[in-house]
Amino acid sequence: MRNLKIMGCANALPGKKMMFKDQTRYRLEEGETLLDLCDVAVQNALEDAGITIKDIDCIIGGMATPLQLIPCNAALIHERVAKGLEIPAMDINTTCTSFVSAMDMASYLIDAGRYEKILIVSGDCASAALNPNQQESYELFSDAVSAFVVGKSEADAGVLYAAQKTWSEGAHDTEIRGGGGLQTAFLFTEENKEDYYFDMKGVKVLKLTAKKLPGLLKDTLLKAQLSLDDIDVIVPHQASKALDMIIPHLGLQNKQYINCVKEYGNMVSASIPFTLCNAIHENKVCKGDTVMLFGTAAGLTSNILIFKY
Amino acid sequence: MRNLKIMGCANALPGKKMMFKDQTRYRLEEGETLLDLCDVAVQNALEDAGITIKDIDCIIGGMATPLQLIPCNAALIHERVAKGLEIPAMDINTTCTSFVSAMDMASYLIDAGRYEKILIVSGDCASAALNPNQQESYELFSDAVSAFVVGKSEADAGVLYAAQKTWSEGAHDTEIRGGGGLQTAFLFTEENKEDYYFDMKGVKVLKLTAKKLPGLLKDTLLKAQLSLDDIDVIVPHQASKALDMIIPHLGLQNKQYINCVKEYGNMVSASIPFTLCNAIHENKVCKGDTVMLFGTAAGLTSNILIFKY
Numbered sequence: 121m122r123n124l125k126i127m128g129c130a131n132a133l134p135g136k137k138m139m140f141k142d143q144t145r146y147r148l149e150e151g152e153t154l155l156d157l158c159d160v161a162v163q164n165a166l167e168d169a170g171i172t173i174k175d176i177d178c179i180i181g182g183m184a185t186p187l188q189l190i191p192c193n194a195a196l197i198h199e200r201v202a203k204g205l206e207i208p209a210m211d212i213n214t215t216c217t218s219f220v221s222a223m224d225m226a227s228y229l230i231d232a233g234r235y236e237k238i239l240i241v242s243g244d245c246a247s248a249a250l251n252p253n254q255q256e257s258y259e260l261f262s263d264a265v266s267a268f269v270v271g272k273s274e275a276d277a278g279v280l281y282a283a284q285k286t287w288s289e290g291a292h293d294t295e296i297r298g299g300g301g302l303q304t305a306f307l308f309t310e311e312n313k314e315d316y317y318f319d320m321k322g323v324k325v326l327k328l329t330a331k332k333l334p335g336l337l338k339d340t341l342l343k344a345q346l347s348l349d350d351i352d353v354i355v356p357h358q359a360s361k362a363l364d365m366i367i368p369h370l371g372l373q374n375k376q377y378i379n380c381v382k383e384y385g386n387m388v389s390a391s392i393p394f395t396l397c398n399a400i401h402e403n404k405v406c407k408g409d410t411v412m413l414f415g416t417a418a419g420l421t422s423n424i425l426i427f428k429y
Numbered sequence: 430m431r432n433l434k435i436m437g438c439a440n441a442l443p444g445k446k447m448m449f450k451d452q453t454r455y456r457l458e459e460g461e462t463l464l465d466l467c468d469v470a471v472q473n474a475l476e477d478a479g480i481t482i483k484d485i486d487c488i489i490g491g492m493a494t495p496l497q498l499i500p501c502n503a504a505l506i507h508e509r510v511a512k513g514l515e516i517p518a519m520d521i522n523t524t525c526t527s528f529v530s531a532m533d534m535a536s537y538l539i540d541a542g543r544y545e546k547i548l549i550v551s552g553d554c555a556s557a558a559l560n561p562n563q564q565e566s567y568e569l570f571s572d573a574v575s576a577f578v579v580g581k582s583e584a585d586a587g588v589l590y591a592a593q594k595t596w597s598e599g600a601h602d603t604e605i606r607g608g609g610g611l612q613t614a615f616l617f618t619e620e621n622k623e624d625y626y627f628d629m630k631g632v633k634v635l636k637l638t639a640k641k642l643p644g645l646l647k648d649t650l651l652k653a654q655l656s657l658d659d660i661d662v663i664v665p666h667q668a669s670k671a672l673d674m675i676i677p678h679l680g681l682q683n684k685q686y687i688n689c690v691k692e693y694g695n696m697v698s699a700s701i702p703f704t705l706c707n708a709i710h711e712n713k714v715c716k717g718d719t720v721m722l723f724g725t726a727a728g729l730t731s732n733i734l735i736f737k738y
Contacts, residue, residue, distance in 0.1 A: 122541075154610055179595075185498050188612075189558065189605035190627065191727035192493075192522040198728075199597035206641075208593035209728060210530055213501040213520040221519055228537040232431075245610035249498065284517035286488075288508035296498035298614055301463055301554035303497075305607055305614035305625045316614045318499065332515075418500035419507075419518060 121280050122227040125273030126429065127237065128169025129397035131390070132161040132265045140259040143361075145385045147247040148263050154187060154245045155200050161267035162201045162241060169237075169269035173202050176269070177235035182222030182242040184215040184389040184418070185249075189300070197241050214284065215294075216357055216417035218242060218389040219266070220425045223413075226270050227279040227427075237271040244388035249296050251317035260360060261318075262385040266393035280410065281344030282425040285336055290420030293324045326362055329416045330369055337370055337414070340424045346410075351375060351426070353405050357415025358384065358391040378404065391415070405429055430589055431536035434582030435738060436546065437478025438706035440699070441470040441574045449568040452670075454694045456556040457572050463496060463554040464509050466574035471510045471550060474576035478546075482511050485578070486544035491531030491551040493524040493698040493727070494558075498609070506550050523593065524603075525666055525726035527551060527698040528575070529734045532722075535579050536588040546580040553697035558605050560626035569669060570627075571694040575702035589719065590653030591734040594645055599729030602633045635671055638725045639678055646679055646723070649733045655719075660684060660735070662714050666724020667693065667700040687713065700724070714738055 134157060135149040148154065166172060179202065181194035188196065194209035202209075214221040219242040226238045243265030250258050297303055298316035308316055341347060354377035356363060363379050378395050387394050392413050399405045407429060414424040443466060444458035457463065475481060488511065490503035497505065503518035511518075523530040528551040535547045552574030559567050606612055607625035617625055650656060663686035665672060672688050687704050696703050701722050708714045716738060723733040 184501075186495055186609035189494050189608040191524050191600060191604060191730070195524075195595055195597055195600050195728035195730060198595050199600040203597050206594040206596055209523070209595040209597070209730065210593070211520070211522040213522065214518070215500050215504075225534060225537075228534075228541055228543075232537055232541070234537075248610045248613045248615075284519070285515040286504055286507050286518040287515055288504055288512050288518070291500060291504050291508040295500060299498045299608045300495035301557045304557045305617045306622075308614045308617050313615075419504035421500070421504060421518065 121278040121428065122231040123273050124227040124230050124278045124427065125271050127269040127271045128165050129266065129268045129393065129400060130161050130164030130168055131394045131397050132157040134263050142382060143259065143385065144383055146262040146264060148245060154243060154263065154265065155196060157243060157265035158197050158241050159200045161265040162239065165267035165269050171237065171269065174205065176207055176237050176239045178229065178238045179207055179209045180222045180226065180238060180240045181211040182218035182240050182389060183211065183213065183244055184218055185244045214417055214421050214423060215419060216388055216391065217415045217421060217423035219393040220413050220415065220423040221284065223270065224279065224282040224425055230270065230272055237269060240268045240270065242266050242393050243390040246388050249318040251314065256322050257318055257320045260386050262387045264384065264387040264390040264394055266390045266397055268393055277428050280346065280426045280428060281340060283336065283340045284421060284423045286419045286421045287328065287332055288419065290325065290328045293321045293328065293420060294418035295319055322360065325420065328420050329366065333416065333422055334370055336422055336424065344426055346426065348375060350410055351412045352409040353399065354412045355392060355396045355399060358386050358395060359416060360386060430587040430737065431540040432582050433536040433539050433587045433736065434580050436578040436580045437474050438575065438577045438709060439470050439473030439477055440703045440706050441466040443572045451691060452568065452694060453692055455571040455573060457554060463552060463572065463574065464505060466552060467506050467550050468509045470574040470576035471548065474578050478578040480546065480578065483514065485516055485546050485548045487538065487547045488516050488518045489531045489535065489547060489549045490520040491527035491549050491698060492520065492522065492553055493527055494553045523726055523730050523732060524728060525697055525700065526724045526730060526732035528702040529722050529724065529732040530593065532579065533588065533591040533734055539579065539581055546578060549577045549579065551575050551702050552699040555697050558627040560623065565631050566627055566629045569695050571696045573693065573696040573699040573703055575699045575706055577702055586737050589655065589735045589737060590649060592645065592649045593730060593732045595728045595730045596637065596641055597728065599634065599637045602630045602637065602729060603727035604628055631669065634729065637729050638675065642725065642731055643679055645731055645733065653735055655735065657684060659719055660721045661718040662708065663721045664701060664705045664708060667695050667704060668725060669695060
């Protein structure tokens, strides 16, 4: 087990609330930016942990999309919450599962004594790239931010096992083709506009996930020397309304898992930490519980992380 | 010391060679993409290491800028060099020093036994965002890619010490404001075009670097319990022609350091690994040598990593 304690966490939602039938979604309102949400989430997470920003040894941006093309997101978050301090800032990106990767990496840094307290900030401005012509994705995503403070545990808490796989045959099933170095903003025209929108081939993603995830889950439990009975709570990525369909396919239907797609939608990289933070504050995750985080992300990447809270 | 062995490396340059007075620069030519360079660098790095892609346990994209906004760069590199395999792909980003951060993180993963062999790919398409009206930066940068295979060492090799600091008072001294979530490609107009170009306030960066770097260097050596005499070779980020001016300011004028700004310019995240790889292949870095990598990056971030080769 790699030493890691969740010291505190907080979520932040933007001002605009939208309804698509019975589904609630949140979007940034005019004049509001994702950095405003980062600021709120970080201040509240620090308060939840009972510390101040000066106690933090490292800031990790665990996000799917860049706020600017340069510098990295963590440096821009640093400017908002830690200006004048010299805390190292770094991004770790596996798209939607970036928080899981960040927590995974943080456990090595804490366990080895490199850092004592790490701030992880996850969240994306999904609404900046949603295509109004793709109803499925347009009505699925929310903007949100979740911030976690993790540190050294004096008790028996930490990461029991973590695994990641990437199957790049799905690299273009979920993407934003334009905006980066391959197809810059300078090339944007009314004709190729669709390239700059978020493009999700939902059925293809679901098929590839259904094909790959059961094997990874089985393999992970085997290598972790754990059985499903050892897992108390499952916090899956809130990928889509199909979550309840995927769960039995994974043999997890009799386990306690959290589905809040109806209430918040898919919050991209904030989805897993946002759901986990709520579960902690609502006592659905209690001290000593064994928790499994898992999700699939653009790439196609899948992360599973099992930890003792 | 954290176990890490450099098993092999290779660099790739694009097809277009340009001269600005006595300074040589490289730029992607029509039809060539950064992924083409990644492909070449990776194949040659694997050959240099005497292994195949099937031996790799993890692919890290240690790059400053996104190729697409989704998925992460490592997933797109995976598609080019590892399609059909399930190697995990992840980006680690501290802009220009991303390779150093990636190597730093890789040392924890290898030392702890998570992965045996990691492929790190660094490089950016600088030319995609260079502003022809900013002569200093326009004539400074090159497009390039460098790939490294790192693994477990059976001998006495590894990371002796690594440190990072971020001073976000310099967050906007080196930036590309547009293209990400804060100012999307959809907002691009002829009037705000400058926001989508790379914008470097060279003098401000140099001043902040000159103010902060000496203290970090001194502190790092102290904590690493090393003196300058213990360092055999210094591989600095090839930030600018001012490199020879910064070196004496850091008290490093009598050390063997590598300056190839004239030959290649600033290759963004490829700069440090490109220079290191050439130094290895030219026997400027030899088995048993203690090597110091350092550089400043947009953020403003600075990384120092001292390793035994």
